[in-house]
Amino acid sequence: MTVNTNMIHCSQCGTQMHVSAAACPSCGAPSARAEDTSSNNPFFWYKTVFSKYAVFSGRARRKEYWMFVLANAIASFGVGIVDALINGHTILSNLYSLAVLIPSIAAAVRRMHDSDRSGWWILLPIVNLVFACMEGTRGANRFGNDPKQPLK
Template sequence: MFTGRARRKEYWMFFLFNVLISIVIGFIGGLVGDSGILANLYSLAVLVPGIAVGVRRLHDTDRSGWWLLVPIANLVFLIQEGHAGPNRFGPSPK
């Protein structure tokens, strides 16, 4: 789950999917008078997969997953093109 590499497309598709689902959950929660329980449960459900795809995205840029703890730096790293060919985290996902 935390090994290997993820292309930019995989990371941003995961991100976009979660934003869309969060919007839908917020809309449904507003309709039924939910106090945020649905959103909290969804956030908890995607926490580990979200961290995993972020770590693998950083691996594709040949950086340690620990960079995920530095918000501004990892934003720059996550949008960069990955290294061509294999690196210390595995073969290229392309």
């Protein structure tokens, strides 16, 4: 049996795809080869989470989750300042909160999956915080491949 070295598996859904693919043909997740997972720019990770807007399957490493949280806090602060300067009401802040609600929940669910836990744990805030800080399981688990491991 020969191994096709031109094929990799999607880190989100496990679908087999060609190494040159920029995104998974099944779920649309960016290819790990196409992502710069070493980026320390929080807005790179913010964009990454938004590219998986309502993807609740797969895994999110700590860096992806916490950089998204940081970028979201910065953006929320900025929108709040603009809101206060423009009209003194919270219309823009409310719209922004509504826009980031689903990606925030999806990222938190994927973060739980990284430690091989059900996404339902996000309903318990203190436990969720502890689990979100813990390192994910090494290697593949029932939710997908390890996002820290290079794809073979």
